[in-house]
Every structure is written in structure tokens, then in C-alpha cells.
């Protein structure tokens with residue numbers, strides 16, 4: 001039975017206009033609700049940034065240092081990450097399904113360190129990404145690489161799939177063989193990814209002109225860490241990247257290859273989410289490293 005209509009106009013608060021919230025992420029305001037919801041589970045709406053822990057390296061390089069035992073070495077770091085970037089194999093075999101974090105699933109693959117790295121295809125069906133309830137799908141894009149065209153079209157295929165189901169795509173710019181890692185290259189590579197529909201783009205930091213890379217890319221950029229460097233240098237790099245427009249980091253080796261990975265990821269968080277100085281973040285790293 002319908003309820004009796006004995007309400008007054010006040011019950012509808014007609015004097016209070018309904019708020020239309022702006023979405024906090026760059027270039028993402030026109031996306032559909034499901035996309036925004038997933039992006040909000042990757043990026044912290046309070047800081048607008050993310051600490052994504054990248055542990056997908058095994059998909060082309062096997063059990064690299066620090067990832068020999070994901071169950072023992074990586075799971076203890078999960079509480080400090082906003083998001084985990086990994087393969088479906090590790091997700092299903094090692095990561096508890098009660099994981100309270102978002103997942104960014106590596107969906108490109110097909111190459112190994114023994115051969116040409118850019119010879120990738122799409123290696124995971126969209127149905128499996130849906131089944132795994134992922135918040136984004138990650139595809140490697142080799143602008144300037146031998147299989148440039150294929151890798152770009154891998155990305156657009158995943159973008160089209162994801163658009164159908166509200167799952168964002170993270171394009172990972174991989175440096176082509178003969179391309180210099182400079183701002184000019186990364187402006188080109190990141191912009192191509194964004195123009196062709198990527199919702200997030202991952203790229204490396206460059207000392208000279210990184211702010212032009214983030215400015216020219218209409219969607220959020222996350223910074224890859226690259227090879228292991230001393231903790232203070234990695235913290236400085238993450239800090240500069242964020243201050244120069246990155247929406248956080250998607251960092252792997254500089255966290256899990258650190259002597260104290262749990263301390264390092266917390267120091268990275270301080271820089272990314274609280275704009276802590278690298279020096280203070282290093283002090284935090286050292287303090288946490290001393291704890292049993």
C-alpha cells in the first residue's frame with residue numbers, strides 16, 4: 001500500500017539546492033559513475049593522489065629481486081598501498097580475496113626479457129577483469145618501439161572494452177629502444193595515450209621539464225619508480241613528480257627492493273599524500289626501519 005501523503009513542503013527542503021559535485025581528478029569529470037567510482041578507489045579523493053604498489057614485473061621478467069615470494073615480501077606492504085598493480089596469476093594464487101585495496105590488473109603480455117619486449121598483445125579478456133572486480137586495466141605502450149602500432153592498438157582495444165563496463169585503462173609508457181628518456185619523448189608518448197582514450201598514464205620522471213609532461217597530458221599521470229636508487233633519491237623524485245603535477249606514484253622496485261620495504265612505502269606515502277619533504281620522509285624511513 002502506498003504511504004499516506006502527509007508530508008509538508010519542508011520535508012523536501014526545496015530551499016536547499018542539490019549539490020552537483022565536481023570530480024576531483026583531472027580530465028575525468030565527464031566519465032560515467034562506475035569509472036569515477038573505480039578511479040576514486042585508486043586515487044585518494046582527499047589528496048587527489050595514489051601510492052600504487054607495482055608488483056607486475058614477473059609478467060615479462062620472472063621472479064625479480066624482491067618478488068621471489070610475493071606472499072612473504074609483498075602482502076605485509078599492502079596496508080600501506082592505495083592500490084596494487086599486478087597480474088591475474090599472482091592475484092588469484094597469492095592475494096586474499098578479502099583485500100581491502102583496489103586492484104590495477106596488468107592485461108598486456110606475451111613478451112619476455114629474452115626477446116623483443118614490445119611484442120605484446122592483450123593477454124587478459126575483459127570478462128576476467130570484470131570477474132576479478134578490478135579498478136583499472138594496465139597496458140604497456142611502446143611509442144617508438146618496434147611494435148609501436150600493435151601496442152597502441154592493444155591499448156585502444158582495452159579502452160573500448162573498459163568503456164563498455166566502466167573500467168578505466170592505465171597506459172604504461174615504455175621507453176622504445178632508440179628513444180631518449182626526456183620530456184619531449186614523454187610529452188609525445190603520454191599525450192598519444194591520453195588522446196587515444198587512456199584514463200591514467202604512467203610515465204618515468206625526468207629532471208628537465210617534467211611539469212610540461214604533466215601539463216600536456218589531459219588525464220592523471222602516475223610516476224613509475226624505475227631501477228632501485230638510494231631511498232633519499234627515490235623520495236626526492238616522488239616529491240618532485242607530485243609537486244610538478246603527477247597524481248602520485250606507481251612504484252615497484254624502489255619500494256620492494258629497499259632494505260626496509262614497509263618503512264619505505266610509508267615514507268613514500270608521506271611525500272605523496274602529505275607533501276612531506278624528502279628529508280623528513282627519509283627521517284621517517286629511518287625511524288621505522290629501526291622498529292622491530
Ligand code: 5RP
Pocket residue numbers: 054055056057085140172174224225226227250251252253254
Ligand atoms: C613494467 C611496469 C612496472 O609496473 C613498472 O615499471 C614498475 O615500477 P618500477 O619501475 O617502479 O619498478 O610497468 O613494465
